[in-house]
Amino acid sequence: MKLNKFLVLVACxxxxxxxxxxxxxxxxxxxxxxQKKITLCQELLDKNTVIRYNIARNASLIRIGxxxxxxxxxxxxxxxxxxxxxxxxxxxxxxxxxxKKETMIARIFGIKTQAQAKTxxxxxxxxxxxxxxxxxx
Amino acid sequence: xxxxxxxxxFEAVFLLFVVFLLICVGRLLYIQFxxxxxLASIAKKQHNLYVELEPRRGTLFDTNNKPLAVxxxxxxxxxxxxxxxxxxKEAIIRQLSPILGISGASLREKLYKKKHFVWLARKxxxxxxxxxxKLKIKNLGFIKESKRCYPNGYLASHVLGFAGLDNxxxxxxxxxxxxxxxxxxxxxxxxxxxxxxKLDLWxxxxxPSDGYDLVLTIDEVIQYIAERELDKAFKQYRAKGASIVxxxxxxxxxxxxxxxxxxxxxxxxxxxxxxxRNRLICDMFEPGSVFKIVTASAALEEKKVSExxxxxxxxxxxxxxxxxxxxxxxxxxLTFRQVxxxxxxxxxxxxxxxxxxxxxxxxxxxxxxxSKTGIDLRGEISGMMIEPRYWSKVSIANVPIGQGVGxxxxxxxxxxxxxANGGQLMxxxxxxxxxxxxxxxxxVIEPKMIKKxxxxxxxxxxxxxxVGVVEEGTGKMAKVLGFSAAGKTGTAQKLEPNGTYSHDKFxxxxxGFAPAEDPLIAVAVTVDEPRGSIYGGxxxxxxxxxxxxxxxxxxxxxxxxxxxxxxxxxx
Numbered sequence: 001m002k003l004n005k006f007l008v009l010v011a012c013x014x015x016x017x018x019x020x021x022x023x024x025x026x027x028x029x030x031x032x033x034x035q036k037k038i039t040l041c042q043e044l045l046d047k048n049t050v051i052r053y054n055i056a057r058n059a060s061l062i063r064i065g066x067x068x069x070x071x072x073x074x075x076x077x078x079x080x081x082x083x084x085x086x087x088x089x090x091x092x093x094x095x096x097x098x099x100k101k102e103t104m105i106a107r108i109f110g111i112k113t114q115a116q117a118k119t120x121x122x123x124x125x126x127x128x129x130x131x132x133x134x135x136x137x
Numbered sequence: 138x139x140x141x142x143x144x145x146x147f148e149a150v151f152l153l154f155v156v157f158l159l160i161c162v163g164r165l166l167y168i169q170f171x172x173x174x175x176l177a178s179i180a181k182k183q184h185n186l187y188v189e190l191e192p193r194r195g196t197l198f199d200t201n202n203k204p205l206a207v208x209x210x211x212x213x214x215x216x217x218x219x220x221x222x223x224x225x226k227e228a229i230i231r232q233l234s235p236i237l238g239i240s241g242a243s244l245r246e247k248l249y250k251k252k253h254f255v256w257l258a259r260k261x262x263x264x265x266x267x268x269x270x271k272l273k274i275k276n277l278g279f280i281k282e283s284k285r286c287y288p289n290g291y292l293a294s295h296v297l298g299f300a301g302l303d304n305x306x307x308x309x310x311x312x313x314x315x316x317x318x319x320x321x322x323x324x325x326x327x328x329x330x331x332x333x334x335k336l337d338l339w340x341x342x343x344x345p346s347d348g349y350d351l352v353l354t355i356d357e358v359i360q361y362i363a364e365r366e367l368d369k370a371f372k373q374y375r376a377k378g379a380s381i382v383x384x385x386x387x388x389x390x391x392x393x394x395x396x397x398x399x400x401x402x403x404x405x406x407x408x409x410x411x412x413x414r415n416r417l418i419c420d421m422f423e424p425g426s427v428f429k430i431v432t433a434s435a436a437l438e439e440k441k442v443s444e445x446x447x448x449x450x451x452x453x454x455x456x457x458x459x460x461x462x463x464x465x466x467x468x469x470x471l472t473f474r475q476v477x478x479x480x481x482x483x484x485x486x487x488x489x490x491x492x493x494x495x496x497x498x499x500x501x502x503x504x505x506x507x508s509k510t511g512i513d514l515r516g517e518i519s520g521m522m523i524e525p526r527y528w529s530k531v532s533i534a535n536v537p538i539g540q541g542v543g544x545x546x547x548x549x550x551x552x553x554x555x556x557a558n559g560g561q562l563m564x565x566x567x568x569x570x571x572x573x574x575x576x577x578x579x580x581v582i583e584p585k586m587i588k589k590x591x592x593x594x595x596x597x598x599x600x601x602x603x604v605g606v607v608e609e610g611t612g613k614m615a616k617v618l619g620f621s622a623a624g625k626t627g628t629a630q631k632l633e634p635n636g637t638y639s640h641d642k643f644x645x646x647x648x649g650f651a652p653a654e655d656p657l658i659a660v661a662v663t664v665d666e667p668r669g670s671i672y673g674g675x676x677x678x679x680x681x682x683x684x685x686x687x688x689x690x691x692x693x694x695x696x697x698x699x700x701x702x703x704x705x706x707x708x
Contacts, residue, residue: 031328031336046210046281050263053209056288061361069365 186327186335191283192320193574194304195348197297197311199357200392200569206297206311206402208304209286212266212279214257218248220276229274236268237261259302260284285311287402293360295415296353296394296514296567299405308405308413310351310567313515317571317579320348349579352570354390359383359658359688363393366683367662371397374645374667374676380417380546382565383684386554386650386659388584389563391512392688418510418517421543422644422663425629426480426611427673428539430552430599430648433477435500436488438595444474444602448484455483458530462486477602478610480626482538489537494525497537503590505551505562506544511587512565520544539629546646550661553624553648556599557656560591604653615678617651617685624649624681626673631666642666647677651685658688 057063168176197206214237221229230244237244237258247255258265260282269277285300298309306315323345328338363381371379376397383393396416400408414420436442453467464481476484489497501507507522521543528536535541547565555562564585571580591599603623606612611626624647631642646663650656662677662684670676 027338028330028336031338035336042210042281047263049207049209050211053207053286053288056204056207057286057290060289060292061357062290062292065361065365 183333184329185340186329188325188327188335190323190325190343190345191304192322192345193347194283194285194300194320195314195318195350198350198352199355199360200353201356202352203357205289205293205353205355205357206285206287206300208283210281211260211263211284213259213282214261214266214269215278215280216248216255216257217253217276217278218250218255219253221248229277232272232274233257233269236265289357290401290403291399292357292364293355293394294399294402295396295413295417296355296391297402299402309415309514310353313513314351314568314571318348318351321346347574350572350574350576351568352572353567354385354392354569355394355567356392358691360393360395362687362691363660363684364395364399366680367395367397369683370662370664370667370676370680374664374669376664376668376676377666378416378420379662379664380420381660381662381680381684382417382547382550383688384550384554384565384659386557386563386656389551389554389565390569390584391565391567392658393684394567415514415516416665417546418512418514419545420665421518421520421545422631422665423542423629424539424544424549424646425627425644425673426482426539427549427552427625427627427646427648428542428544429477429480429485429537430556430603430625431500431504431506432485432489432492432497432537433473433602434504434556434591434595434599435492435496436473437598438500438591439492439496441491442473442488444472444598446473447471448473448476448487450476450481450483450487453483455486455534457486457534460531460534462534474602474605477625478605480606480611482534485538486534489533494528494533494536497533498522498525500590501536501542503562503588504555505587506542506548510545510547510551510565512547513567517547518545520548539627546661546663549646549648549663550659553650553661554659555590556596556603556623557650557659558596559593560589560596562587562590600653603649607649611672611674612647612649612678614674615647615649615681615685617682617689620651620685620689621653622649622651622682622685623653624678626678628671628673643671645671645673645676647673647681649678649681649685651689657692658685660684 194208196204196208199205216229218226226245226248230241230248233239234241234244239258244257247257257277261269266279270279283304285304287294287297287299294309296309298311298313299307300311300318301307304319306312306318311318323343325342326340328336328340330336363383367379367381370376379397381393381395382391384390385392394417396414398412400412405413437444442448447470450464450468450471452469453464455462462482464483466479468475468479468481468484471479471481471484473484473488475481476488501522507520509517509519523532523541525532532541551562551565564587566582566584569582570578571582573579600623603625604621606626607615607622607624612624615622615624615626627644627646627648629644629646630638630640631644633639633642644663644665645667646661648659648661650659660681662680664676664680667676
């Protein structure tokens with residue numbers, strides 16, 4: 001009986017010891033695994049920062065400015081050089097507007113509506129150009 | 138007999154074992170009680186690895202949150218010379234030298250040291266790192282380090298400054314705000330395996346606190362415009378140096394700040410100290426006629442003259458004490474307005490004589506000359522302004538026209554900003570916000586008014602006179618297309634080392650603001666020792682014109698998307 005108890009105790013202790021060793025090896029195995037993944041992630045993050053930096057460097061005004069300066073005479077556009085585009089719907093409205101027929105009285109007394117330009121293709125986008133003024137300098 | 142002999146042998150062996158066991162127990166007890174601390178410390182050293190955790194250095198952003206200085210993670214290359222066989226060293230040198238751009242002799246010196254660790258190259262480019270990794274050379278290794286990089290190269294180099302190899306600020310804002318930018322290093326005790334490799338298991342860890350980000354008042358676009366135009370003038374007139382500063386006159390916020398010559402921040406080590414000097418705040422010069430604004434302001438504020446009062450300009454020659462004062466072109470009777478428009482030295486001196494030296498000095502000090510502006514950059518000088526009790530008899534003819542005083546370009550920018558904003562001396566500043574890594578503001582720097590210098594009425598009257606300088610006077614080349622501008626030209630002779638005025642070395646300057654009716658920008662341009670032409674109205678005024686032209690267009694077009702949005706909503 002005593003021997004049995006002793007054997008059970010030894011078996012338990014051995015099992016616990018083995019479990020402890022297994023746990024430790026697992027911890028280290030997972031640590032190695034984690035480390036590999038962290039290294040990978042870190043590398044990707046580093047590459048990301050390098051790429052972002054390269055984008056910023058290539059998009060910098062100095063670089064663009066130098067390229068533009070050698071190839072074209074670039075100037076900051078002024079407000080009078082900018083064209084405001086209204087929604088296509090408004091253009092369609094303008095294009096589809098049919099003026100009232102000129103009456104006899106209007107024809108006699110010369111009451112005429114203002115000349116209106118009509119777009120050729122009302123369905124095309126950006127058909128109406130509002131307050132467009134170009135300066136071809 | 139046989140049995141008893143056997144028993145004795147058995148007892149002897151048993152005794153031997155017992156003695157051995159006792160020795161072991163004794164040794165164990167000795168180790169446990171007397172050597173435990175010593176051995177535990179050795180074990181700890183072997184198991185644990187102390188690692189300093191580097192904090193992220195704060196980023197510098199321009200006013201529109203575009204990055205001006207960032208950190209990227211790069212490799213640093215090291216070698217273990219003691220582990221490399223001598224026969225392999227020459228081959229390694231031949232392979233590494235062209236990739237790293239380091240001479241063979243320099244590499245040889247490092248690789249033949251009897252050391253376990255030497256840096257071969259710190260913070261190399263990713264391309265270099267990849268090339269070396271492909272070579273698969275044994276006993277070479279890489280350590281990741283953070284490198285400070287500047288995507289815009291030389292843009293705003295004198296403002297930003299740079300950080301050294303150990304990420305410590307060495308110049309400019311990098312130095313001035315180093316305490317905010319650098320953050321606080323952390324540390325960790327990592328576990329090591331039997332091969333002494335670091336595991337990502339730590340016993341203790343104190344996380345690093347990252348540095349704060351700085352948001353500047355500098356606008357990348359305006360900075361670029363200012364540098365582009367300054368560079369043109371610097372090259373065209375083969376000048377010794379040139380400076381430009383663009384301020385928001387109402388707040389004192391610095392929109393652009395540049396010097397020539399300049400240097401690439403990513404390669405600061407190859408720039409000389411002279412190139413790295415921040416001339417805008419470190420160089421003092423006699424301002425010349427741009428200083429007449431102070432005299433004119435004092436005269437109007439003290440009600441000694443009005444714009445239409447007539448002053449006789451002595452036909453170009455006027456004796457003060459033993460000194461004969463000249464105008465660049467001779468004038469007879471001029472109104473006070475014309476005196477400033479035509480930049481008459483004699484007319485201005487006569488007005489200053491009416492004011493007296495104490496009043497002139499008072500206004501010079503009120504305008505901030507002879508004192509530091511208080512800008513958040515290191516190395517600023519206060520300039521030079523002698524007290525009236527030390528003035529000579531000719532000082533009353535010199536000081537009001539900008540001779541015998543020493544100023545910086547930034548002080549001149551402040552001078553013109555006072556006129557532009559209605560008479561207030563604002564403190565120029567470059568950093569408008571300090572943020573933590575989550576974008577939360579830690580400190581917001583508000584505009585600071587130093588003092589009220591002039592009444593709004595006087596400032597407006599001077600403004601009108603300065604519009605006349607650009608429209609009719611010496612500053613015609615500063616006329617901005619589509620906008621009204623105001624300003625003053627200056628051409629100052631430089632002092633020779635023997636104390637006499639030079640006849641071929643000048644400082645050409647222009648200070649102005651635009652639009653005149655509601656100023657958005659105040660600009661000061663100085664060109665040191667231009668060749669070909671020497672006049673501020675010819676050399677510096679066009680720089681102002683082009684900068685103001687493009688900057689105002691930029692500031693206006695920046696507002697355009699909102700207009701479109703509003704028109705879309707109303708549609």
